[in-house]
Amino acid sequence: MAWTRKDLLTMRDLEPAEITLLIDTAASLQEIATREIKKVPALRGKTIVNLFYEPSTRTRTSFEIAGKWLSADVINFSASGSSASKGESMLDTAKNIAAMSPDVVVVRHSSAGAAELLARELRCSIVNAGDGAHEHPTQALLDLLTIRERKGHFEGLHVAIVGDIAHSRVARSNIHAMRKLGMTVTVAGPPTLIPPFVQELGVKVAYRLEDAIRDVDVIMMLRLQHERMSAGLIPSLREYSRYWGLTLDRLKAHARSDVLIMHPGPVNRGIELSPEVADGPYSVILDQVTKGVAVRMGVLFLLAGARGESA
Amino acid sequence: MSLLIRGGRVVDPVNGVDGVADVLIELGKVARVGPSLPAPQGAEVVDATGKVVCPGFIDVHVHLREPGYEYKETIATGTRAAAAGGFTAVCCMANTSPVNDNGSITEYILDRARTEGSGVRVYPIGAVTRGLRGEELAELAELAEAGCVAFSDDGRCVMNAALYRRAMEYTLPFGTPVISHAEDHHLARGAAMNEGVVSTELGLPGQPAAAEEVMVARDIVLAELTGAHVHLAHLSTAGAVRLVRDAKARGIRVTAEVTPHHLVLTEEAVRGYDPNTKMNPPLRTKRDVEALIEALADGTIDCIATDHAPHALSEKEGEYDHAAFGVVGLETAVAVLLDRLVRPGLLTLPTLVSRLTCDPARLLKLPGGSLTPGATADVTILDLDRELAVDPTRFHSRSRNTPFTGWQLRGGPWMTIVNGRKVSPA
Numbered sequence: 058m059a060w061t062r063k064d065l066l067t068m069r070d071l072e073p074a075e076i077t078l079l080i081d082t083a084a085s086l087q088e089i090a091t092r093e094i095k096k097v098p099a100l101r102g103k104t105i106v107n108l109f110y111e112p113s114t115r116t117r118t119s120f121e122i123a124g125k126w127l128s129a130d131v132i133n134f135s136a137s138g139s140s141a142s143k144g145e146s147m148l149d150t151a152k153n154i155a156a157m158s159p160d161v162v163v164v165r166h167s168s169a170g171a172a173e174l175l176a177r178e179l180r181c182s183i184v185n186a187g188d189g190a191h192e193h194p195t196q197a198l199l200d201l202l203t204i205r206e207r208k209g210h211f212e213g214l215h216v217a218i219v220g221d222i223a224h225s226r227v228a229r230s231n232i233h234a235m236r237k238l239g240m241t242v243t244v245a246g247p248p249t250l251i252p253p254f255v256q257e258l259g260v261k262v263a264y265r266l267e268d269a270i271r272d273v274d275v276i277m278m279l280r281l282q283h284e285r286m287s288a289g290l291i292p293s294l295r296e297y298s299r300y301w302g303l304t305l306d307r308l309k310a311h312a313r314s315d316v317l318i319m320h321p322g323p324v325n326r327g328i329e330l331s332p333e334v335a336d337g338p339y340s341v342i343l344d345q346v347t348k349g350v351a352v353r354m355g356v357l358f359l360l361a362g363a364r365g366e367s368a
Numbered sequence: 369m370s371l372l373i374r375g376g377r378v379v380d381p382v383n384g385v386d387g388v389a390d391v392l393i394e395l396g397k398v399a400r401v402g403p404s405l406p407a408p409q410g411a412e413v414v415d416a417t418g419k420v421v422c423p424g425f426i427d428v429h430v431h432l433r434e435p436g437y438e439y440k441e442t443i444a445t446g447t448r449a450a451a452a453g454g455f456t457a458v459c460c461m462a463n464t465s466p467v468n469d470n471g472s473i474t475e476y477i478l479d480r481a482r483t484e485g486s487g488v489r490v491y492p493i494g495a496v497t498r499g500l501r502g503e504e505l506a507e508l509a510e511l512a513e514a515g516c517v518a519f520s521d522d523g524r525c526v527m528n529a530a531l532y533r534r535a536m537e538y539t540l541p542f543g544t545p546v547i548s549h550a551e552d553h554h555l556a557r558g559a560a561m562n563e564g565v566v567s568t569e570l571g572l573p574g575q576p577a578a579a580e581e582v583m584v585a586r587d588i589v590l591a592e593l594t595g596a597h598v599h600l601a602h603l604s605t606a607g608a609v610r611l612v613r614d615a616k617a618r619g620i621r622v623t624a625e626v627t628p629h630h631l632v633l634t635e636e637a638v639r640g641y642d643p644n645t646k647m648n649p650p651l652r653t654k655r656d657v658e659a660l661i662e663a664l665a666d667g668t669i670d671c672i673a674t675d676h677a678p679h680a681l682s683e684k685e686g687e688y689d690h691a692a693f694g695v696v697g698l699e700t701a702v703a704v705l706l707d708r709l710v711r712p713g714l715l716t717l718p719t720l721v722s723r724l725t726c727d728p729a730r731l732l733k734l735p736g737g738s739l740t741p742g743a744t745a746d747v748t749i750l751d752l753d754r755e756l757a758v759d760p761t762r763f764h765s766r767s768r769n770t771p772f773t774g775w776q777l778r779g780g781p782w783m784t785i786v787n788g789r790k791v792s793p794a
Contacts, residue, residue, distance in 0.1 A: 069569070146686050168687035169571040170641030189689065191571030229571060253574070254565035 060359040064176040064183040067192045068233040076234055080202050083348070083355035089126055090350060100129035103361045104159040108151065109186070110136040110166040115322055115346060116186050116195075120163050123353035129160075129361065147171065148178060155179040160361045164188070182360040190224045196321050197230035199352040201238070203345050204275055207317055212239040217269040219245045220279030220301065220329055223252040223290075227321045228279060232258050245269030246301065249290040266301055270312045277319045278303055278329045294328055304331040308339065317341050370394045371788055372407045376416030376749060380423060381722035382738040391421055393745040396788040401739050416749055419782055420717065423725040423738050424456025424746025429522070429547075429601055429625060429673035430698065432458070432490070434480060435473070436465025441678035441766045443477065446698070447486040449676070449765035451792035453698040454781025456746035457489035457736060458676075461522040462500065469495035469506035471514035478515055487791035488784075489746070491517040491734060496535045496546060502526050505535055512542040517732045520547035522601055523648075525583055527553055529590065536596035543733060545597040545623070550583035550608070551575075551649065560689045562650040566635040572688060577605040577656070580649055584608045588615040591622050599731060600624040602675050604649035606659035613668045623731050625673040626660050628701045629771060632708045633657075637771060643684045643691030644771045647677065661714050664723060671728040672720075674701045678767030696765050700758055700772045702750070706779030724748075744787060751782035 058078050068076070089095055105124040109117050117133065124131035134154065147166065154162060161182045164172050169189030176183040187193040201211070208214060216235055222228045222244045235242050236259045244255060245263040256262060263269035270276050281297060291297050303318070318330075318339040326332050335342060371393040378389040378401060390405040391398065407413050427450065433441035441449075443460075450458050460477065462468035468477065474492045481490035494511030496519045498504050508519060519539055525548070526532040536546055556575035561567050563574025584600060588611060591598040603609060603624045615622045629647065634654050637645045645651060663669040677694025684691050702724075709715040725748075729737025736746040758775045760768035784792040 146682075148686050166687070168689045170688045173641055174687065189571050190573075226571060229569070252568040253563055253576075254568055257565045258569065 065194055065356055065360060066172050066176055066183065066185045068194045068197050068230045069192070071237070073237045076198070076201070076237060079198050079352070079355055079359065080205065082359055083198065083202050083352040086354040086358065087351040089354070090347065095126050096128055097126065098128045099358055099362050100124065100127040103129040103161070105129045105131045105161045105163065105357060105361070106154050106159045107131065107133045108154065108162050108164045109134065110147065111187070113165055115349070116165065119346070119349040120186065120353050123350050123357055126350070127354055127357060129357065148174065151175050151179060155181055161357060184356055184360065187226050189226065190229070191226050192230045193226040194230050195349070195352050195356055196227050197234045198356070199345055199348040200231055200277065200319060201234060202348045202352055203319065203341055204317065207341065208274060214274045215241040215243070215272065216275040216277060217243045217245055217263070217273045218277045218279065219266065219269055219303070221250045221281055221285060222246055222255065222279070223250050224282065225279050231277065232260055243269055243273065247291060250285070266303070266307065267311045270308070270316070272313060273316065274313070275317045275319060276303065276312065279321065280323060280325055281329050298328045302327070302329055302331060303334050305333045305337065308334060319345060322346070369788065370399070370408050370411035371414065371785070372405060372411045373414045373416050373421055373747065373749070376419045376421035378421045378739065379718050379721045380739040381718050382726040383740060385739070386718055391739060391747065393747070393785070393788045396745050398739050398741050398743045398745050400741055414783065418753070420750040420752060422721045422748045422750065424736050424784070424786065425454050425702070425724040425748045426457045426728040426734060426736060427455045427674050427676070427698065428459045428671060428728045428732055430458045430460050430676040431463065431678065431694070432460040433678055434464060435476060439680055442484070443480040443490065444484040444486070445764060445766040446676070446678070447481065447488040447490060449696070449698040449763060450488040451486040451784045451794070452764045452781070453700070454702045454748045454750070454784055455488060455698060456748060456784060456786045457491060457734060459491045459493050459517060459732065461493050461520060462495040463523045467495050467499050468492055469498050469500070469511070471507065471510040474511055474514035474516055487786045487789060489786060491515070491732070493518045493520050493522070493547065495519065496521045496526055497531065500524055502528055502531065505531070505538065508535065508539050509542070512539070512544055516544065517734065518545050518547050518599065520549065520601065522547060522549045525549050525551045525553060529586060533590050533594060536590060536594040536598065540594070540596055545599040545731065547599045547601050548583065548587045549601050550580050550587060552579045552582045555579035555582065559650070560646060561638050562635045562652050564635055564653060566638060570638065570641070572638070575650065577607055577652065580605050581607040581611060584611050588612070588620055588622055592620050595621065597621040597623070602627050602630065602649055602673070603660065603669060604630045604652050604656060606656045609659045609663040609668060613663065616668065623670040624668070625671045626664055626669045627673060627675045628697060628704045629695060631657065631660055631664070632704055633771060641688040642771070643686070643688055644695055644769050644773070646688060646691050646693055647675070647695050648693040661709065665715055665719060670723070670731055672701070672705065672723045673728070674698055678765055679769045680767060684769045695769050695771055696763070696767050699763050699765060700770055703756065703777040703780035704772060704775070706750070706752065707777040711778060745785065746787065747785040748781060749783040750779065752779040754778070754780045754782070756780060
């Protein structure tokens with residue numbers, strides 16, 4: 058299996074074998090993090106631009122570290138303090154950046170479809186680092202790598218994704234990827250945060266936290282954005298955390314003892330996750346962040362490195 | 369000056385005509401329709417053998433963008449697009465800048481149409497509320513006197529039901545309908561497409577069919593209350609069709625239109641995030657499309673209108689959720705309808721012609737719509753065998769925002785005649 062795509066835009070488009078290749082490649086690069094000298098020459102002479110139109114700490118840093126450990130030149134372009142604040146369109150900005158011949162542009166944007174738009178217009182490789190509520194493929198890949206290391210396999214695992222499914226690109230990427238790899242997915246949250254016809258993506262739906270977390274192998278909690286209240290989707294944070302916050306008591310009462318607790322971050326402590334759970338023995342949240350660097354090394358390597366060599 | 373259109377298949381639904389005949393035009397009026405008419409001295413003869421000769425097509429819903437948005441379209445380019453597309457008359461919506469909410473703007477539009485237009489008739493539609501703000505009535509009597517044929521805040525819905533009721537009552541004596549852009553602002557807030565499984569997958573905010581249906585229901589109730597004629601613009605859902613069908617059965621004065629794009633495209637077209645698939649109301653589901661076609665065939669939907677909505681490339685090339693709503697339609701409508709509805713047998717040719725001629729003329733009490741001797745000589749001639757791929761670079765419109773780029777279509781307009789004078793081909 059060789060990587061043949063110019064871009065990484067969605068999990069929906071990928072074949073299961075491609076997903077496995079991405080995870081395997083990431084797994085093989087993990088040990089770089091443990092070295093004294095954290096640098097390999099794989100992408101020396103390659104240029105990677107991080108084009109971030111939304112604030113992001115973890116994802117941008119993760120891509121930057123990944124690129125640097127592979128010896129690529131990494132340039133960060135964030136929307137504030139750039140031409141974006143002077144009213145230049147995203148497409149214009151991207152075309153200008155492309156004119157400087159980068160090998161990979163990593164894009165984060167609040168508009169669904171933004172990465173596909175750039176992929177269509179630009180010749181360089183595009184990595185979708187999150188486009189609106191659409192997809193966030195590298196997050197799904199790091200979640201999968203984390204799960205595989207802990208559970209040893211994917212087939213037959215049952216995952217509950219809990220919270221604001223409607224606005225979550227993490228949920229969408231994970232739903233597509235997990236279904237392709239033979240996992241069962243239950244999404245759960247108040248009905249106003251469950252997108253319409255989500256069952257047609259092949260998932261189950263639960264409207265009580267207790268029902269969602271029973272007998273699952275993995276619980277993935279999503280961040281609740283505060284603006285969901287002003288949009289009239291939930292009455293209050295207080296009520297949300299009362300019914301949808303994962304506490305140690307609830308976990309012990311309803312979940313299996315070997316369950317993994319995941320969260321794409323940043324965590325609203327005390328809202329969707331109590332601190333004891335976030336920091337507790339079930340939690341693999343920081344491990345996800347560690348895996349994130351490996352996954353992004355793998356993605357950048359396959360897009361900028363392997364593709365260039367075979368061409 | 370006379371014009372003899374010889375040997376075409378004449379389709380004139382009002383008069384129940386569908387057969388080969390000649391059409392003689394004299395002094396801007398239809399003089400005679402019949403077999404083998406002799407050409408008067410000096411008459412220009414058009415050989416329409418193998419073509420279809422119809423009353424001039426009328427589009428009751430276009431945006432000509434002038435005054436104020438001349439970078440998108442002008443009355444000159446918009447009426448040239450209409451002529452090329454087979455339309456002999458268009459009704460232009462009030463959301464210009466300034467808004468067509470007083471008589472002087474109406475007069476300006478009519479004056480520009482006279483001096484700059486292609487010859488295609490232009491009938492302005494006045495705003496219901498001042499500045500389209502939905503707060504106070506526009507000067508409706510003055511607008512009617514200046515020549516507005518209907519009233520609409522199209523592009524926005526008059527959310528205040530009390531104000532809308534008063535608009536219906538106030539305009540009753542004019543004999544003009546109010547045209548509803550039926551869309552509940554709260555249910556549709558932030559939406560870029562239809563709410564459904566596709567919006568869920570694409571991560572785009574969707575508006576439910578209910579956003580339209582709630583307002584269609586309200587406007588039917590208000591039509592019943594006031595006795596006014598309410599015309600519903602661009603129907604897009606099966607539920608709205610059901611409401612209209614039921615209201616008509618109960619004798620309420622409600623009529624409706626549908627656009628070509630809502631008849632042939634579904635939300636599936638949004639995959640790929642092409643902003644030329646973004647319009648309001650949004651593309652819906654296959655089930656909705658089927659209901660719309662059925663309703664058009666059985667007369668529940670009275671007419672076809674393009675909702676021709678030109679936008680500059682810069683407004684339609686970027687992020688999907690930031691792109692402007694709307695697509696152009698004047699130059700693709702007839703070809704799309706002939707190829708995708710008539711050719712597969714979903715709609716008969718006479719029914720299509722009816723929905724583009726006598727039906728819209730009846731709704732807005734416009735001249736034309738028939739080839740009755742004495743009627744104004746507006747004629748659209750079709751070539752059912754012409755094959756063309758849609759090429760936006762050849763549009764007469766100033767804008768190119770069509771979802772049909774590259775579609776290979778069979779059949780289309782061949783000649784457009786207004787007032788006895790050829791306006792296309794120019």
